[in-house]
Amino acid sequence: MFHDMNNVKLLLLALFVIIGSCVPAELDSIQAFEFTFPGLEIVDPLPEVVLTEPVEVVETDGDITISTEASALVANVTAAIVTNDITQENLDVIQAFSEIAPNISDAVVIDGLTEAVISGILDGSIQPSAAFLQIQAEFKANPEFVKYFSQLEFPTVDGSIPGARLTFDKRETTKNEFNSRIGALVGPCKETADEIYLRNVKKLEDESVVQIQGIRTNYLVFTSQYEQDYAARIILGAELIADNTTELLDFAVSTNKAIDELDYPDAVKRGLKSYIIAFVLGSKDQLIQFEESFAIAAEFAKDKRITASNVLRDGAILTAETNLNSAILIQTTNYNTAVNNCHNQGAGG
Amino acid sequence: MLLVFLLPFSVEAQISFSEFGAGLSSWTRLYSTPDETILLVDPTQGNGSANTVLVPSVYGKLDLGKTFSLRGRVGYAQNTFQSVTSSLGDLVRIEKIEQNIIPAGLQLEYRFPLSKSSKSGTKADLDEGEASEKSVDPSSKSYFIGGLGISRYFIQHTISREVIGGEGSLPASKFSGNDFGFTAMVGYSTLVSERLVLTLFSQFNTGSYDHRVYSEDSIGAFEVQNISLQGLEFGVTMGFKLK
Numbered sequence: 062m063f064h065d066m067n068n069v070k071l072l073l074l075a076l077f078v079i080i081g082s083c084v085p086a087e088l089d090s091i092q093a094f095e096f097t098f099p100g101l102e103i104v105d106p107l108p109e110v111v112l113t114e115p116v117e118v119v120e121t122d123g124d125i126t127i128s129t130e131a132s133a134l135v136a137n138v139t140a141a142i143v144t145n146d147i148t149q150e151n152l153d154v155i156q157a158f159s160e161i162a163p164n165i166s167d168a169v170v171i172d173g174l175t176e177a178v179i180s181g182i183l184d185g186s187i188q189p190s191a192a193f194l195q196i197q198a199e200f201k202a203n204p205e206f207v208k209y210f211s212q213l214e215f216p217t218v219d220g221s222i223p224g225a226r227l228t229f230d231k232r233e234t235t236k237n238e239f240n241s242r243i244g245a246l247v248g249p250c251k252e253t254a255d256e257i258y259l260r261n262v263k264k265l266e267d268e269s270v271v272q273i274q275g276i277r278t279n280y281l282v283f284t285s286q287y288e289q290d291y292a293a294r295i296i297l298g299a300e301l302i303a304d305n306t307t308e309l310l311d312f313a314v315s316t317n318k319a320i321d322e323l324d325y326p327d328a329v330k331r332g333l334k335s336y337i338i339a340f341v342l343g344s345k346d347q348l349i350q351f352e353e354s355f356a357i358a359a360e361f362a363k364d365k366r367i368t369a370s371n372v373l374r375d376g377a378i379l380t381a382e383t384n385l386n387s388a389i390l391i392q393t394t395n396y397n398t399a400v401n402n403c404h405n406q407g408a409g410g
Numbered sequence: 411m412l413l414v415f416l417l418p419f420s421v422e423a424q425i426s427f428s429e430f431g432a433g434l435s436s437w438t439r440l441y442s443t444p445d446e447t448i449l450l451v452d453p454t455q456g457n458g459s460a461n462t463v464l465v466p467s468v469y470g471k472l473d474l475g476k477t478f479s480l481r482g483r484v485g486y487a488q489n490t491f492q493s494v495t496s497s498l499g500d501l502v503r504i505e506k507i508e509q510n511i512i513p514a515g516l517q518l519e520y521r522f523p524l525s526k527s528s529k530s531g532t533k534a535d536l537d538e539g540e541a542s543e544k545s546v547d548p549s550s551k552s553y554f555i556g557g558l559g560i561s562r563y564f565i566q567h568t569i570s571r572e573v574i575g576g577e578g579s580l581p582a583s584k585f586s587g588n589d590f591g592f593t594a595m596v597g598y599s600t601l602v603s604e605r606l607v608l609t610l611f612s613q614f615n616t617g618s619y620d621h622r623v624y625s626e627d628s629i630g631a632f633e634v635q636n637i638s639l640q641g642l643e644f645g646v647t648m649g650f651k652l653k
Contacts, residue, residue: 076482076516087620087634088587090449091569094503094578094626253626 100395101257107268107384110377112279115369120362122297123216123355125305125347127312130208131340135312138333139319147325154209159332161199161339165192167327170334179313179341183306183348193338200339210340211309213347216358223354223361251400258396262389269385273378280374287366294359302352309344313337428479428652429471429607435645437487437615438462443638449569449623450493450505458638463487465513469647479519481557487511502574508582510566511639513615515593517559524552524598552600555611559593563639565619591617591639607649616640 134151141147147155162170169192181187189197200206215222320333438460439445445458467485474480491507570582597611617639624632 076484076514085589085619086587087622088565088567089585090567090622090624090632091571091580091583093624093629094451094505094571094573095629 095253098254098257098395098399101254101261101392101399104261104264104392105388107265107272107381107388110272110276110381110384112276112377113373115283115366115373118362118366118369119219120294120358121217122301123351123358124214124301125309125344125351126212126214127308128208128210128212131210131312134209135316135319138316138323141325142319142322145324147329152329155329155332155336157203157205157332158200158336159328161332161335162192162196165195167331170196170331170338171327174317174334174338174341176314176317179317179337180310182341183310183313183345185345189342189345193342196335197339197342200336201343206336206339209336210343211347213351215351215354218358218362218365223357254396254399258392258399261392265385265388265392269381272381276374276377276381280370280377283370284367287363287370290366291359291363294362295356298352298355298359301355302348305351306348309341309348313341313344316340425475426473426653427470428473429649430469430652431607431647431649432466432468433609433645433647435465435467435485435611435613435643436462437465437641437643439639439641441638442640443618443636446489446491446507446509446567446621446637447493448635448637449507449567449621450491451503452493452495460641461489463489463511465643465645467513467645467647469649471519471649477520477522479521481515481517481519481559483513483515483517485513487513501576503578504572504574506570506572508568510568512564513561514564515559515561517557517593517595519555519557519595521553521555521599524554552598555595555597555599555609557593557595557597559595561591561593561615561617562588563591563617563619564588567621587619587621589617589619589639591615601651605651607647607651609647609649611643611645611647613643613645614640615643 134154137147137151169190173190173192178187182189182193200210317334317337320330320337323330323333439458439462440460441458443457445454445461447454447458465485465487467483469481469483472480472482487510489509489511491509492504493506494502494504496502564586565588566584566586568582568584571578571580573579593613593615595611595613597609599607599609602608618636619639620634620636622632623635624630
């Protein structure tokens with residue numbers, strides 16, 4: 062068959078075609094080995110941090126009330142406009158009132174106390190005279206007269222009367238710095254371990270950031286609510302002061318008017334007027350104290366709530382950070398094991 | 411070479427398919443580049459060291475007149491490269507390449523007659539015709555041969571990875587490619603009988619091929635590594651002379 066020239070040429074042509082037909086082609090290969098590190102491949106999620114609600118802080122509003130004795134005395138005096146019948150017991154009390162500040166004339170006491178003066182003293186537009194202040198001081202000096210004056214009930218916070226502004230230390234937390242990288246090793250094994258370790262740590266840190274942000278947001282809701290509550294308390298305090306002022310003003314004005322209409326000797330009127338002067342000045346002092354104590358109590362309650370919330374928040378954050386550090390420590394231990402093994406086997410492994 | 415196929419029929423009488431046969435050679439690859447272990451874990455640093463493979467082959471020869479001939483040859487070489495490394499304590503990686511190379515070459519040869527054939531000048535030979543007289547010098551029994559040619563190397567790698575003590579084992583995967591090289595040959599050919607031709611030869615092969623090498627530092631990234639095919643081949647062929 063090889064005698065046929067055409068067949069021979071065909072055979073050689075085929076070989077020529079095989080040799081020269083197509084362009085060179087590079088060879089592919091298997092993908093590079095990917096190191097696996099069982100200890101580093103499992104990243105447990107950080108434990109959930111249980112968030113506790115702050116304990117409720119109980120506030121009472123406080124009040125300024127007119128005592129039963131005062132109400133009974135004034136009721137008897139008011140009725141006496143018609144009946145001319147002030148009880149002997151009340152007359153004895155009024156007699157004691159009239160003996161206060163004998164150096165001050167009846168005219169100053171009886172004519173000096175008008176509705177305008179009462180109103181002006183209570184709303185702060187009129188400063189009481191020295192005579193009035195003396196009368197108030199002498200009334201205060203006699204314990205027997207205390208029950209005839211308005212009674213101040215201070216606002217309370219958790220059963221205590223806040224006496225002063227309190228300040229709270231801000232808790233400073235320090236994040237534990239993690240730095241246990243091993244240097245001076247080379248090779249894909251160590252680099253791969255680095256990559257996985259850093260990826261795991263970042264994953265944990267990202268998770269922790271979200272967790273801590275959630276904690277902050279949770280307690281920020283409480284803090285915001287406490288600020289709103291405080292603002293509402295301030296408004297309520299102003300309303301209470303206004304209500305008490307009106308009540309005390311009505312009491313003093315109506316009593317003063319009744320005294321003016323009484324058909325009794327000046328000694329009785331002087332005693333009652335002196336009492337009303339002391340009552341008005343004492344009530345004004347109580348209104349001022351009430352306003353201050355209410356503001357203090359409201360701020361104290363707010364600070365106490367926010368502090369409690371911050372303590373819980375900081376505790377939760379500390380727990381989250383501790384959890385993060387523990388999780389990183391596990392990763393670090395596994396990383397060190399992996400890298401030490403890389404090192405033991407030499408670079409490039 | 412195309413000239414062979416463009417020759418007019420008027421000169422066909424000078425061209426004859428004169429010989430075919432088989433041979434065995436030893437191909438010592440002399441790397442001027444990294445060797446195939448560059449593809450494996452823990453590669454050999456620097457250029458590869460020489461290694462030798464046996465190359466069985468078949469060939470056919472076409473005489474182009476009295477002194478020139480065209481030899482076509484196809485061989486088969488097989489080699490294995492393996493690398494074993496341990497890391498991460500108990501983790502052992504064994505990566506292996508089973509390499510198959512089919513060199514297919516065409517070579518233009520020139521021959522010098524060295525001695526008279528004992529059968530030359532017989533009446534039987536002379537009666538074989540003019541074509542035979544023109545393709546082979548009937549008076550020569552032995553020849554010195556020199557040749558230049560081109561080879562194409564068809565390469566197949568079967569690469570596997572076995573991981574002991576961890577994940578990452580891969581079943582054997584086949585990858586194929588090819589590239590070119592040139593050849594230069596000298597040899598001695600002699601008739602050992604009326605039809606059998608024994609040829610001893612030495613051939614220098616050039617050439618290289620490209621191979622992707624994937625990086626362990628950056629998954630998916632690779633660089634193309636050139637791997638030398640050059641080497642010195644010593645061999646023997648036994649041919650059957652047609653005329």
